[in-house]
Amino acid sequence: DAKTTQPTSMDCAEGRAANLPCNHSTISGNEYVYWYRQIHSQGPQYIIHGLKNNETNEMASLIITEDRKSSTLILPHATLRDTAVYYCIVRGYSTLTFGKGTMLLVSP
Amino acid sequence: DARVTQTPRHKVTEMGQEVTMRCQPILGHNTVFWYRQTMMQGLELLAYFRNRAPLDDSGMPKDRFSAEMPDATLATLKIQPSEPRDSAVYFCASGLVRGQPQHFGDGTRLSIL
Numbered sequence: 001d002a003k004t005t006q007p008t009s010m011d012c013a014e015g016r017a018a019n020l021p022c023n024h025s026t027i028s029g030n031e032y033v034y035w036y037r038q039i040h041s042q043g044p045q046y047i048i049h050g051l052k053n054n055e056t057n058e059m060a061s062l063i064i065t066e067d068r069k070s071s072t073l074i075l076p077h078a079t080l081r082d083t084a085v086y087y088c089i090v091r092g093y094s095t096l097t098f099g100k101g102t103m104l105l106v107s108p
Numbered sequence: 109d110a111r112v113t114q115t116p117r118h119k120v121t122e123m124g125q126e127v128t129m130r131c132q133p134i135l136g137h138n139t140v141f142w143y144r145q146t147m148m149q150g151l152e153l154l155a156y157f158r159n160r161a162p163l164d165d166s167g168m169p170k171d172r173f174s175a176e177m178p179d180a181t182l183a184t185l186k187i188q189p190s191e192p193r194d195s196a197v198y199f200c201a202s203g204l205v206r207g208q209p210q211h212f213g214d215g216t217r218l219s220i221l
Contacts, residue, residue: 043212098151
């Protein structure tokens with residue numbers, strides 16, 4: 001699976017949009033981009049995934065660049081409960097490989 | 109919402125004891141994964157099954173760990189004998205085909221004294 005690069009940490013004010021970047025420059029054509037998050041003491045929670053097109057669901061939006069070498073997860077109105085570690089994962093035929101993720105801290 | 113269920117949620121035992129962790133995957137999911145999370149190593153894949161058959165257990169210490177799926181509704185991970193370095197949170201996840209997400213349970217927090 002392709003390797004991903006994410007910032008170690010980010011801050012966001014409550015109510016504002018949180019934009020979490022991810023670089024995956026070695027992604028291949030059949031690999032999906034997945035986003036999970038892990039809130040302290042809980043299991044990883046699936047957020048969203050995509051192949052080529054931008055995706056939106058009730059939790060977030062995923063913007064994938066045209067060359068697919070990077071993506072951005074957008075939480076449109078961050079709340080304190082969105083404080084978590086966010087993992088960007090590129091997944092092909094094998095399993096999920098978790099990196100260190102981005103620690104997002106949402107503050108009042 | 110359908111959930112992956114793991115039992116027990118917490119386990120404290122002494123070194124040398126057998127530990128069994130259980131996982132009930134989401135009904136209808138045909139792929140089950142076991143992960144381990146520690147502060148030092150993060151989330152690591154231990155093993156996974158598809159249609160109850162083991163596909164990859166290369167992440168698992170073979171001498172003391174074993175993973176099985178006795179039926180489609182139960183996956184087990186056993187450690188015998190347990191050691192202090194096995195202390196970690198063990199997560200089970202289940203999923204369907206490649207293009208669909210895995211869903212995780214809330215884990216078993218294991219402490220080996």
